[in-house]
């Protein structure tokens with residue numbers, strides 16, 4: 079991969095040298111990393127045997143997982159009541175979308191995997207629009223929702239939200255929604271189509287695929303499938319940086335290019351920084367007070383987003399903040415003048431509250447945000 083002199087200048091002009099993280103185009107000759115992940119290329123986290131997306135033909139029709147056979151039922155249990163039970167088909171959902179539709183960039187990340195699974199442009203209808211159709215409610219404290227399963231407990235996957243998380247929210251924030259489009263296309267079966275829940279601020283386990291059933295309940299407990307296994311079932315997406323290539327690499331002469339992705343979680347992203355040290359065989363601590371952290375460069379917004387009514391963008395198609403919360407940002411780092419030898423490098427994010435990764439919540443079962451360490455050889 080050739081990095082030209084012009085590239086070096088553009089990176090230094092963009093703040094690498096000055097030590098501030100500003101947007102800069104990736105260097106020439108370095109392929110730009112796609113901002114959206116094609117639906118089929120997301121890393122897949124799905125329970126069940128067989129997994130719902132392996133069903134075909136009649137089995138798919140019987141499962142109600144084609145647009146023509148899909149149906150959503152909203153019912154109540156326990157002491158919860160509401161006036162009008164709702165059964166909605168796919169066409170009616172799309173019709174609601176014409177009036178109430180939202181568009182949202184979200185990176186899917188599993189609570190237990192230290193990198194985003196993929197990033198999509200999701201379109202759908204806020205769940206609160208559907209609940210408004212249900213009439214007066216009483217004794218409803220939580221909303222549970224389920225994906226398709228073969229009546230096999232092993233395959234069951236459910237999640238839940240407090241009723242207020244569905245109905246309320248600060249202005250300008252997006253509520254949980256039922257998505258029916260991904261990257262401008264119908265959501266394919268493999269990504270949880272025809273309809274999938276999207277919870278903007280949450281890890282993947284709240285974004286139930288193959289959604290078919292919503293239950294309003296008086297139960298106040300967060301009995302999500304992911305409440306098992308010591309996970310924090312109310313975790314918010316964390317801001318954290320990840321290397322594109324975590325394994326050891328050997329670089330020849332010339333500038334060393336290191337790239338990665340960061341997840342911009344609820345606390346937003348202020349900057350991405352790295353700490354490079356000679357690998358002398360001694361172990362270093364991630365929070366070594368003598369470490370010298372320096373800025374990486376964050377890629378600019380994709381040029382072709384336009385004014386498409388996407389959350390976080392103004393009418394002229396400009397993002398209101400960059401990088402955007404709940405999506406990914408790509409970062410790059412060009413290291414020049416390295417002497418031949420063994421090196422060790424760490425990256426971390428600093429969020430908009432000023433917390434450096436993994437603070438303030440280093441509990442790894444609420445999202446994997448440990449500081450990554452990479453080793454490399456410069457020949």
Ligand SMILES: Nc1nc2c(c(=O)[nH]1)N[C@H]1C(S)=C(S)[C@@H](COP(=O)(O)O)O[C@H]1N2
Nearest residue numbers: 122123124125188195225235282283286287
């Ligand atoms: N119905 C159903 N929905 C599900 C799951 C599942 O197993 N079944 N897995 C969840 C988990 S744990 C994650 S991390 C995301 C992964 O989304 P993806 O497969 O689209 O990348 O889907 C969530 N939705």
Ligand SMILES: [Mo]
Nearest residue numbers: 123188189282
């Ligand atoms: Mo997950």
